[in-house]
Amino acid sequence: MSAVIDHGHAGHDHHHGPAKGLMRWVLTTNHKDIGTMYLWFSFAMFLLGGSFAMVIRAELFQPGLQIVQPEFFNQMTTMHGLIMVFGAVMPAFVGLANWMVPLMIGAPDMALPRMNNFSFWLLPAAFALLVSTLFMPGGGPNFGWTFYAPLSTTYAPESVTFFIFAIHLMGVSSIMGAINVIATILNLRAPGMTLMKMPLFVWTWLITAFLLIAVMPVLAGVVTMMLMDIHFGTSFFSAAGGGDPVLFQHVFWFFGHPEVYIMILPAFGAVSSIIPAFARKPLFGYTSMVYATASIAFLSFIVWAHHMFTVGIPLTGELFFMYATMLIAVPTGVKVFNWASTMWQGSMTFETPMLFAVAFVILFTIGGFSGLMLAIAPADFQYHDTYFVVAHFHYVLVPGAIFGIFASAYFWLPKWTGHMYDETLGKLHFWMSFIGMNMAFFPMHFVGLAGMPRRIPDYNLMFANFNMISSIGAFMFGATQLLFLFIVIKCIRGGKPAPAKPWDGADGLEWTIPSPAPYHTFSTPPEVK
Amino acid sequence: MSRHPRVWMGLLLCLAFSTAEASWTVNMTPGATEVSRTVFDLHMTIFWICVVIGVIVFGAMFWSMFIHRRSTGQVPANFHESTTVEILWTVVPLLILVLMAIPATKTLIDIYDTSESDVDIQITGYQWKWHYKYLGQDVEFFSNLATPSEQIHNQADKGEHYLLEVDQPLVVPVGAKIRFLITSADVIHAWWVPALAVKKDAIPGFINESWTRIEQPGIYRGQCAELCGKDHGFMPIVVEAKSKTDYEDWLAEKKAETAKLKELTKKDWTLEELVARGDKIYHTTCASCHQPEGQGLPPMFPALDGSKIATGPKENHLSTVFHGVPGTAMAAFGKQLSEVDIAAVVTYERNAWGNKVGDMVTPKEVLELKQAEEQ
Numbered sequence: 001m002s003a004v005i006d007h008g009h010a011g012h013d014h015h016h017g018p019a020k021g022l023m024r025w026v027l028t029t030n031h032k033d034i035g036t037m038y039l040w041f042s043f044a045m046f047l048l049g050g051s052f053a054m055v056i057r058a059e060l061f062q063p064g065l066q067i068v069q070p071e072f073f074n075q076m077t078t079m080h081g082l083i084m085v086f087g088a089v090m091p092a093f094v095g096l097a098n099w100m101v102p103l104m105i106g107a108p109d110m111a112l113p114r115m116n117n118f119s120f121w122l123l124p125a126a127f128a129l130l131v132s133t134l135f136m137p138g139g140g141p142n143f144g145w146t147f148y149a150p151l152s153t154t155y156a157p158e159s160v161t162f163f164i165f166a167i168h169l170m171g172v173s174s175i176m177g178a179i180n181v182i183a184t185i186l187n188l189r190a191p192g193m194t195l196m197k198m199p200l201f202v203w204t205w206l207i208t209a210f211l212l213i214a215v216m217p218v219l220a221g222v223v224t225m226m227l228m229d230i231h232f233g234t235s236f237f238s239a240a241g242g243g244d245p246v247l248f249q250h251v252f253w254f255f256g257h258p259e260v261y262i263m264i265l266p267a268f269g270a271v272s273s274i275i276p277a278f279a280r281k282p283l284f285g286y287t288s289m290v291y292a293t294a295s296i297a298f299l300s301f302i303v304w305a306h307h308m309f310t311v312g313i314p315l316t317g318e319l320f321f322m323y324a325t326m327l328i329a330v331p332t333g334v335k336v337f338n339w340a341s342t343m344w345q346g347s348m349t350f351e352t353p354m355l356f357a358v359a360f361v362i363l364f365t366i367g368g369f370s371g372l373m374l375a376i377a378p379a380d381f382q383y384h385d386t387y388f389v390v391a392h393f394h395y396v397l398v399p400g401a402i403f404g405i406f407a408s409a410y411f412w413l414p415k416w417t418g419h420m421y422d423e424t425l426g427k428l429h430f431w432m433s434f435i436g437m438n439m440a441f442f443p444m445h446f447v448g449l450a451g452m453p454r455r456i457p458d459y460n461l462m463f464a465n466f467n468m469i470s471s472i473g474a475f476m477f478g479a480t481q482l483l484f485l486f487i488v489i490k491c492i493r494g495g496k497p498a499p500a501k502p503w504d505g506a507d508g509l510e511w512t513i514p515s516p517a518p519y520h521t522f523s524t525p526p527e528v529k
Numbered sequence: 530m531s532r533h534p535r536v537w538m539g540l541l542l543c544l545a546f547s548t549a550e551a552s553w554t555v556n557m558t559p560g561a562t563e564v565s566r567t568v569f570d571l572h573m574t575i576f577w578i579c580v581v582i583g584v585i586v587f588g589a590m591f592w593s594m595f596i597h598r599r600s601t602g603q604v605p606a607n608f609h610e611s612t613t614v615e616i617l618w619t620v621v622p623l624l625i626l627v628l629m630a631i632p633a634t635k636t637l638i639d640i641y642d643t644s645e646s647d648v649d650i651q652i653t654g655y656q657w658k659w660h661y662k663y664l665g666q667d668v669e670f671f672s673n674l675a676t677p678s679e680q681i682h683n684q685a686d687k688g689e690h691y692l693l694e695v696d697q698p699l700v701v702p703v704g705a706k707i708r709f710l711i712t713s714a715d716v717i718h719a720w721w722v723p724a725l726a727v728k729k730d731a732i733p734g735f736i737n738e739s740w741t742r743i744e745q746p747g748i749y750r751g752q753c754a755e756l757c758g759k760d761h762g763f764m765p766i767v768v769e770a771k772s773k774t775d776y777e778d779w780l781a782e783k784k785a786e787t788a789k790l791k792e793l794t795k796k797d798w799t800l801e802e803l804v805a806r807g808d809k810i811y812h813t814t815c816a817s818c819h820q821p822e823g824q825g826l827p828p829m830f831p832a833l834d835g836s837k838i839a840t841g842p843k844e845n846h847l848s849t850v851f852h853g854v855p856g857t858a859m860a861a862f863g864k865q866l867s868e869v870d871i872a873a874v875v876t877y878e879r880n881a882w883g884n885k886v887g888d889m890v891t892p893k894e895v896l897e898l899k900q901a902e903e904q
Contacts (some may be wrong), residue, residue: 063691070759071826122901137828144756150733151716151758155656157829164902239734245717246732247731280599282609309720310754311730312737315641319634325627330619337618340590345606347599358594369579376629378636381571382557383727385719385754450554451723453754456762458681460693462552507603 007097018518026121029113031098032122032517036416038095039409041123043485045087046402048131050478052080057474058441059216059457061180062465064100073457074142075134081145085263086170087127089397092405092450093266094119094177095109098413099207101181103510103517104199106190110184118317119176126169133166146256146457149237149248153229160230164223190509192483192528196290197419199508200283203290204269207297211258211265214301219255222248246311250443253304264364265293267404268335271357273508274411275339278354279346280505286340292338299328318377325375329368336365342441351503352426356407359399359434367395370445384457394441398477399434406433406484413491414498418516421491429487432480439473558723561749561770562741565726567636575629582625640726643738646708648701654711654718654731654753655865656858657760657817661699664710668783671865672697673813674763678821681763693750696813698767702776703743711737716758722751722768730755743770758858760817794868794892800876803889807877810870815878818858823882829858834882837887846877847890851898863902868895 018024018033028034055076059067068076078505098116102109110116133140138157141147152160185206189198197205225248228234235241237248276283283289305313313321338363348354368390374380383389406429413421443466448454452463459467501511509528513521559569597603649664655671662669675694679685688694703705711720713731721728725741735802743749751766812821817832819825823834831840838846850871853861862871872892879886 065681066683070762071829074756074759074761139829142758148717148756151756154856155716155758166622231722239732245734279597280605281607284609285611285615286609288615310728311732312735315638318637318641322633322637323630326630329626330622333622334615336586336618336887337614340586340593341614342598342609343590343593345593345603345608346597347603347605348594349599350594358590362590365583365586370585372579373572373575376569376571376575376633376724377642378633379575381640382572382723382726384728385721385756446553446555449557450552451558451751453752453762454719455756456752458692458762460691461687461689462554465553 020371021524027117029109029112029117030519031102031110031116032519033414034110034116035095035098035100037120038091038098038123041120042088042090042092042095045083045091047481047485048082049080049088050481052076052083053474054289054478056080057471060459061471062468063459063464065458066478068457070225070457071139071142074144074455078141079131079134080143080149082130082141083127084397085145085259086167087123089263089401089405090174091123093208093227093263093401094174096201096266096270096405096408096412097177097181099416100408100510101184101205102188103415103513104192104202104508105185105188106522106528107184107188108522108525110180111188112180113177116180119173119180122169122173122176126166126173129162129169130166133157133162136162146252147226148252149226149229149245153226153237153489156230160218161227164227164479167223167307168220175216176336178209178216181209182213182322183457184190185209190499190522190528196287197528199251199269200272200286200289200293201266201269202266202295204272207293207402208262208265211262211300215255215258215262218251219259219444222251222255224250228452234407249308249311250304253307254301254488256307257304258300260393260396261296263401265297265402265456267360269402270408270411271339273506274353274357274407275342275361277411277503277506278350278351278357279343281342281346282507283338284344285334288334289338292334295331296328299324299331303328306375306377306380309377322375322377326372329372329375332368336361337370349392351410351423353407353411353419355427355430355434356410357402358401359430360407363399363403363438364396365391367397367400368393380408381454383448385453386448387444387452387454390454391441391444391448394444403433406430409488412510413488414502415494415510415515415517417495418492418498419495420498420502421487421495425487425490429483431481432483436473436475436477436480440470440477441473443470443473448458493494506527520525532787542554548664556731560724560726561745561747562725563742563744564640564741565724567639568726571632571636574632578625578629630715631844643708643740645706646707646740648707649710650699650701650707651710651712652699652720652731654713654715654720654757654764654859656657656715656758657753657764659695659699659720659764659766660714660865663780666784667787668780670697670783672699672761672767674765676763690750690844692763693752693765693767695765695767698748698769700771700779702773703746703770703780704773706742709739709741711739717755717857718753718757718764720751720766721754722749722766724749724751727752727770731749735769743768746770746772746775763817790809790867790869794894794896798869798872798889798891800880801885803876803891804880806869807873807875808881810874811877811881812865814862814866815874823884825876834879834884839878840886841887843875843879843886843890846872846879846900847895850875851895863899868892868899872897 136159139162140159143152225236229236235243237243237245272283303325306325374383447463447466452459498515500514532646559566651662653660659672673697675696676692680687711729711731712732718731719796727741729737730737747770749768753764782857819833838849851863853859867893872890872895876889
């Protein structure tokens with residue numbers, strides 16, 4: 001691995017900063033530049049996907065059709081899901097990995113820098129393709145982000161082919177990103193950085209990367225089967241030709257369930273760095289955290305049919321998937337107990353990263369409880385495809401993945417920019433997000449249990465009160481994210497200079513280098529004792 | 530900060546003026562059957578277990594957050610490992626899960642037992658309506674949304690059962706074990722009635738089974754639960770449970786209606802009669818895609834007003850309605866509608882809006898086409 005570093009030119013290259021102008025960003029192979037681009041891109045997608053959510057919540061503000069027609073409403077729910085999953089959450093974690101994994105393991109860069117550049121630049125192309133479908137005749141994808149056949153094949157708008165190619169591009173980008181993370185972690189660790197000394201963020205990303213490599217090809221497979229059904233006369237998902245629409249769901253959820261862990265494991269890792277830093281106490285149960293993460297990843301492959309309890313799988317299958325799903329509660333519980341024990345008898349302060357991290361633990365656990373309820377197959381017959389499910393996965397994704405990303409951003413912004421962010425505004429951002437998010441998503445449990453199906457543009461009057469509260473909460477949460485944009489820009493442009501280690505309780509190699517992190521770091525590997 | 534009170538004022542005002550029917554229901558219905566009550570009990574048991582665990586874990590966290598702060602002069606402890614507690618909080622949750630799994634398994638086995646049914650009903654999902662067929666009884670009909678479009682588009686006050694009302698409910702007897710055979714004619718739908726705790730996907734080409742035994746006469750409402758396209762939110766389910774004798778009366782009446790419909794085919798219809806009947810059929814069956822004024826929603830749903838098919842040769846027009854257009858959302862209505870209704874709707878489409886063809890398709894012609902197909 002050390003052969004990668006060309007010592008003959010090291011002295012010469014050392015004084016090279018970034019190139020000037022736009023081409024710096026187009027041609028860069030620097031992990032920090034690429035990480036920055038990933039993060040900005042994901043934030044742009046977060047705002048775009050969020051604006052679609054605002055359309056949804058505006059239509060659901062009152063019963064009756066007011067703002068959009070059902071065709072367009074379905075396009076909004078579909079695009080909101082696709083953009084948030086593939087455009088906002090996943091690239092944000094890849095951005096964090098790009099920035100932080102080399103800094104945490106003492107590597108000079110990612111192992112495969114040119115591929116790194118390519119995997120980023122595929123994303124704008126993929127999303128331009130995806131968003132352009134909204135302007136095509138017949139409109140964009142309107143079959144939900146889970147795109148069940150035959151609604152997404154025989155009955156789909158013509159733009160579905162563009163959707164399929166957009167998914168292919170995202171998949172290629174994710175797989176390359178994952179290969180890069182694995183190659184970096186396994187080959188470029190500083191001397192003395194054994195696997196069991198790695199920060200948990202590195203561990204969780206290593207496991208996430210394996211999940212990505214395992215399931216993104218499955219996603220590519222399922223959209224290719226759709227493509228064949230639509231254009232080349234096959235019948236994978238059409239019973240009339242000897243196929244089976246339920247096959248689609250099996251293949252999709254074999255991708256889809258590990259995918260939900262892809263969206264949460266890196267957040268687990270980041271929070272496992274942040275809570276010890278602000279509790280000023282080492283992480284409780286490091287080893288069990290690693291094993292719990294690996295167990296969750298393993299279990300994620302054998303629970304997919306719990307998304308399909310109502311499709312009519314045989315009783316034995318139903319029981320197997322129910323038991324396996326319930327088992328996930330065990331390693332997840334271990335993680336929550338470990339975080340709580342890390343806080344116990346610490347010396348806590350509550351700066352913005354800690355606020356987001358603690359809210360993460362509590363609210364993600366609430367999402368975990370509703371997940372456990374959903375695992376109980378007979379009860380799931382009542383919950384399935386209702387707003388209870390919408391409440392559940394928004395509780396694990398918004399205060400889970402998204403709060404994890406916010407916590408990470410505030411935690412490492414001083415390292416990235418060299419300035420402290422505005423703590424007052426950061427706390428305001430947290431509290432507005434916290435209140436808005438709970439107001440938006442908690443009432444969804446109620447309307448779901450009362451019988452409101454998901455993905456409907458209009459509803460009976462008995463659901464009206466809670467929907468109005470949800471919409472007000474959603475508008476509040478949405479508007480608050482512009483404050484985050486302001487805080488980040490303010491932090492980049494100036495602010496109190498950040499020391500190398502702005503958090504006194506923080507631990508790790510990233511705090512041994514100056515703030516902002518120089519363009520090239522760890523050209524000589526650090527020694528880890 | 531000044532905007533906070535205004536947001537809350539706005540919220541209160543909105544709620545104060547929201548309609549009287551709007552409710553604050555926060556929980557699942559215990560329902561109307563033994564199974565639905567078992568499911569409800571299971572739901573509540575797991576809910577309370579989660580609440581207890583939540584109170585303990587969050588309680589410890591909040592205690593810690595109030596006591597173990599730097600501002601109270603806490604010095605951090607340094608413990609970071611304990612194999613004993615790790616084993617403890619792996620094994621205890623595991624035991625709790627086993628306790629949850631036992632009643633869940635029992636209930637599931639019960640729900641899956643569809644044997645020894647008294648009444649068998651085939652349910653077929655269509656975009657966007659339900660078809661009910663009483664097996665062995667020669668009774669079948671479609672059940673369409675009955676909420677007027679003025680209510681949906683806010684031109685009229687919304688009724689109590691807004692979006693949860695149909696033209697013909699599914700009628701079943703109380704006390705009998707009713708087996709549902711659920712399938713679909715196009716995309717995947719899901720038949721869900723919360724009060725019965727029955728939710729099963731309707732999958733084209735496959736038949737799923739489910740069952741219920743309703744104890745009390747009453748009306749139970751539900752909706753399609755699987756995204757099935759544009760009008761997914763507008764295909765409700767209404768189940769009317771009647772006493773045994775009322776059910777028998779209803780069944781007899783329904784059979785007589787079917788016989789009467791066959792008589793209608795033989796009748797000689799005038800253009801005006803067909804157009805008047807077609808007007809009604811068009812608005813329940815065709816208008817959701819082709820729109821009330823025939824303008825369609827191109828390119829997915831073409832316009833009929835001035836279209837080549839609706840103003841061209843009538844044989845071609847009839848064939849399109851009868852056979853559908855494979856590979857598109859246009860279904861084959863030959864098997865969905867009676868001869869009279871097909872004749873009426875085709876005639877209506879040829880003579881409505883700007884279409885002034887002036888000819889008509891008679892029920893007899895539709896019957897001839899049907900018989901020709903069957904040979």
